[in-house]
Amino acid sequence: MKKNIKNICCIGAGYVGGPTMAVIAKKCPHIQINVVDINKKRIEDWNSEDLASLPIFEPGLGDIIKSCRNKNLHFSTDIKKQIANADMIFISVNTPTKTKGIGAGKASDLKWVESSAREISKYAVGSTIIVEKSTLPVKTALTIKRILESQNNKLNTKSVSQSFAVLSNPEFMSEGSAIKDLENPDRVLIGGEDQEAIKELINIYLNWVDFEKILTTDLWSSELSKLIANAFLAQRISSINSMTALCEKTGADIKNVSLAIGSDKRIGQYFLDSGPGFGGSCFKKDILNLVYICNHYGLDEVSSYWQKVVDINIWQQKRISHIVVDKLFRTVSGKKIAIFGFAFKSNTNDTRESPAISICNDLIEEGSNIYIYDPKVRELQIEKDLGVETNKKYSRNNDDGYWHYSKSIDETIKEADAIIILTGWSEFKKLNYENIFKLMRSPSWIFDARGILDPNHIQSIGFRFWRIGLGNQNVSQYFDMQF
Ligand code: UDX
Ligand code: UDX
Numbered sequence: 231m232k233k234n235i236k237n238i239c240c241i242g243a244g245y246v247g248g249p250t251m252a253v254i255a256k257k258c259p260h261i262q263i264n265v266v267d268i269n270k271k272r273i274e275d276w277n278s279e280d281l282a283s284l285p286i287f288e289p290g291l292g293d294i295i296k297s298c299r300n301k302n303l304h305f306s307t308d309i310k311k312q313i314a315n316a317d318m319i320f321i322s323v324n325t326p327t328k329t330k331g332i333g334a335g336k337a338s339d340l341k342w343v344e345s346s347a348r349e350i351s352k353y354a355v356g357s358t359i360i361v362e363k364s365t366l367p368v369k370t371a372l373t374i375k376r377i378l379e380s381q382n383n384k385l386n387t388k389s390v391s392q393s394f395a396v397l398s399n400p401e402f403m404s405e406g407s408a409i410k411d412l413e414n415p416d417r418v419l420i421g422g423e424d425q426e427a428i429k430e431l432i433n434i435y436l437n438w439v440d441f442e443k444i445l446t447t448d449l450w451s452s453e454l455s456k457l458i459a460n461a462f463l464a465q466r467i468s469s470i471n472s473m474t475a476l477c478e479k480t481g482a483d484i485k486n487v488s489l490a491i492g493s494d495k496r497i498g499q500y501f502l503d504s505g506p507g508f509g510g511s512c513f514k515k516d517i518l519n520l521v522y523i524c525n526h527y528g529l530d531e532v533s534s535y536w537q538k539v540v541d542i543n544i545w546q547q548k549r550i551s552h553i554v555v556d557k558l559f560r561t562v563s564g565k566k567i568a569i570f571g572f573a574f575k576s577n578t579n580d581t582r583e584s585p586a587i588s589i590c591n592d593l594i595e596e597g598s599n600i601y602i603y604d605p606k607v608r609e610l611q612i613e614k615d616l617g618v619e620t621n622k623k624y625s626r627n628n629d630d631g632y633w634h635y636s637k638s639i640d641e642t643i644k645e646a647d648a649i650i651i652l653t654g655w656s657e658f659k660k661l662n663y664e665n666i667f668k669l670m671r672s673p674s675w676i677f678d679a680r681g682i683l684d685p686n687h688i689q690s691i692g693f694r695f696w697r698i699g700l701g702n703q704n705v706s707q708y709f710d711m712q713f
Pocket of ligand 2: 401463511512
């Protein structure tokens with residue numbers, strides 16, 4: 231196999247491919263990195279002079295792009311040429327859940343991975359290491375290998391010689407802290423059979439990661455570990471979210487509960503923030519994938535166990551929209567509701583599977599007029615998520631139900647009946663809620679689905695306030711039940 235990687239190609243300039251390659255470029259100035267994508271506009275945005283126009287917002291990403299772009303980090307649509315030049319190729323294309331056919335709604339659609347493998351088999355020259363970065367169902371590496379080998383068998387007639395090694399190297403970074411996670415990972419996981427190829431990839435990571443943090447396994451364990459890691463993380467969120475409802479009913483505070491249980495080292499303090507449900511491109515997709523695989527192997531008990539993690543997540547989102555309608559005198563028709571945050575979490579402009587989508591859709595369905603403010607999400611994206619036909623200007627008497635994109639907090643809250651906090655952006659913590667109260671219609675509600683505001687302060691201003699997992703301290707129901 232290849233020695234001394236000098237040229238890397240990454241297929242897919244998305245949320246994973248872009249930041250991952252940026253960090254490798256920063257840490258390995260001796261390696262040339264070419265990120266390629268079929269989406270011309272995306273590549274133009276990566277090459278944009280104005281760093282605010284980069285397709286992805288990630289703290290710290292702009293600085294790396296500024297210092298490495300056009301030196302050892304390049305973005306282009308020239309897939310054929312960059313595949314041919316590469317010693318190592320990362321596959322970072324998207325693998326969405328299938329929408330039709332066998333496994334629809336659960337299995338991952340691997341058509342982009344397959345087409346990437348076919349492109350590689352057509353254009354690669356010499357020995358090339360293929361690295362799976364996309365999260366994939368178990369045994370996808372085998373599919374990639376078969377495609378590469380079948381092409382290889384036909385090569386007798388060609389003058390080009392090719393050989394491939396396939397590795398799995400799942401990415402564990404989370405959006406919003408991607409650069410930090412990539413620069414200082416908890417672990418790097420490499421699965422594969424070809425020991426020389428594994429060494430080459432280890433050598434790249436050794437430029438900034440301690441050897442002890444690099445774990446090597448067989449291919450399948452590596453692929454499966456990624457799915458299971460995401461399933462465990464999502465399960466934790468569904469577990470704590472399921473308890474928010476119990477806290478609200480019985481007068482406990484989920485924040486106190488999180489602190490108390492998280493202080494036990496065996497449970498740990500991380501990933502215990504309750505909220506409107508998990509979003510993002512990975513959790514739901516990966517669990518559904520796991521459910522599908524377990525069903526396939528006849529493990530029905532296992533699959534229904536993990537399916538519940540997704541069910542609770544959907545239930546939590548529905549629960550929040552029901553609570554809002556209920557508190558606003560059981561009707562939101564014609565009422566103005568301010569939505570604070572549309573991204574699936576703070577510090578990202580990504581809205582994939584954001585709980586805001588389903589909650590906003592429910593409120594539009596109920597006839598409310600929602601004004602959406604998010605510091606990083608663009609109107610065009612919200613249009614894709616909620617539909618262009620319900621994007622209209624506000625008028626109080628219109629009870630058709632629609633949304634409007636708002637550029638400022640003031641415009642969002644003016645004469646609004648309620649604010650719903652759906653993304654935990656830090657700027658929402660620092661707002662002057664006394665002023666906001668004056669501009670809203672009475673009674674003015676705040677629904678804090680991220681638990682970022684201080685209930686005492688907000689209530690002292692005069693707001694009616696609901697916070698996720700905060701009981702109303704009326705414990706009589708519990709005692710009635712017990713005695
Ligand atoms: C990642 C992972 O790769 C995926 O497996 C994971 O589960 C979700 O996150 P991500 O980087 O977030 O994907 O996806 P996205 O931002 O959609 O980027 C994928 C890119 O691949 C897109 O820019 C798309 O245009 C590109 N692409 C897709 C190609 O260049 N070629 C293709 O054949 C298909
Ligand atoms: C996740 C995994 O964390 C990462 O390892 C994997 O590579 C990709 O998928 P990501 O989806 O980017 O990363 O973000 P993450 O921080 O995990 O948050 C996912 C969702 O869970 C968000 O909607 C977030 O708001 C929510 N969440 C997270 C909570 O509701 N509570 C928490 O305590 C943590």
